[in-house]
Amino acid sequence: MTTLKKQLGNMQRERAMGLENNKHLKIIDPAANDDFIARRLEAISKLAQKIRRITSLPDQARFASQLVDALAHCRISDDSKAWVTEALVKAAPSFEDDGNKDNELGILLVLACGDAIDVAATAASAPSMEFLAQAALSGLQYVSSLNDPQRELLRKDLMGLARSKIQDRGAQARQRQPVPTPVTSENCAAAATIMASNAKWDREEIDLLWWVVTDWSVVGDVRVSTLDAEPACVVSAIETSGLFAGPASQAHRNIATRHVGRLAEEQTPKEFASGSVEARTWARHALQNGIEDISRYPAILPALSIATLTDDQVWEALPASITAGAPLTIADWCRRLVDEIELLSRLGRSIVLTPAR
Secondary structure (H helix, E strand, O other): OHHHHHHHHHHHHHOOOOOOHHHHHHHOOOOOOHHHHHHHHHHHHHHHHHHOOOOOHHHHHHHHHHHHHHHHOOOOOHHHHHHHHHHHHHHOOOOOOOOOOHHHHHHHHHHHHHHHHHHHHHOOOOOOOHHHHHHHHHHHHHEOOOOOHHHHHHHHHHHHHHHHHHOOHHHHHOOOOOOOOOOOOOOHHHHHHHHHHHHHHHHHHHHHHHHHHHOEEOOOOEEHHHOOHHHHHHHHHHHHHHHOOOOOOHHHHHHHOOOOOOOOOEEOHHHHHOOOHHHHHHHHHHOHHHHHHHHHOOOOOHHHHHHOOOOOOOHHHOOHHHHOEOOEEHHHHHHHHHHHHHHHHHOOOOOOOOOOO
């Protein structure tokens, strides 16, 4: 017992900055003893190490989707189940999956993801989990508050952790670097790199300013200010995102919502989906390079899934990751689209900024 308590204390100190795993393990068993917790913490640590080896962005997107399903919809995929079970059996040999352990396995998967995101952000040698944090935040923000207060607390804690790892990226990326002076043969290569980087951000500012001044939607071939709220929301999110040279900051989201920011009325996902058919046509045209990814990862790209619905798709047949979202204002739908398009862009899917008709 002394050894178990020592292990438990070490794991608690290691996790002091991330999720409170001990507290969240009570979701599985409110009366869990030290042995139960220590063995689950060991399994979580092993799983986190595996997660940090997921370096492909498409694989991180798939994993984030599974994470959202595990926490929000109490579903765990077969491959994730096998993954967690293997780690848990090594830590707790007496564990047996009797077919009713999805809740426990899903919670362990979520906590391991939190560990992976937290450690990767603080260890210089660890591969980046920034995209995973961004994708997980996208999916978890979308779902409505969970009925189980303990699971809802875990959702909020994981969102807070993910948000802390990616906040201010947009503003930090756009900070201009000073060009060394005088430029000499020794520093000319570095100076050229810095000037090219600064010029990229200058070009972005000019393009966005021109978009605002002209008030013109390239995709819709119409003045943005003349559109109703929903089509204005969709084309603004798409077209400003197409001009961004890096991650969106709050200022960039404000530009995207300039035509819809004052509308306070909320729309459910179904109401947002039943809006402008023309806007969905524009969205499918502009995002044609990413349609397969949108359908592949609806849990982390739900607003894009709605914005690109075809006329023959039946709402009731869509997955819960799309239909179970909370009501949002049009401005919040617009911000969601901006953030999801950034995920899509990071997956290598470019936006088509040409007229849809």
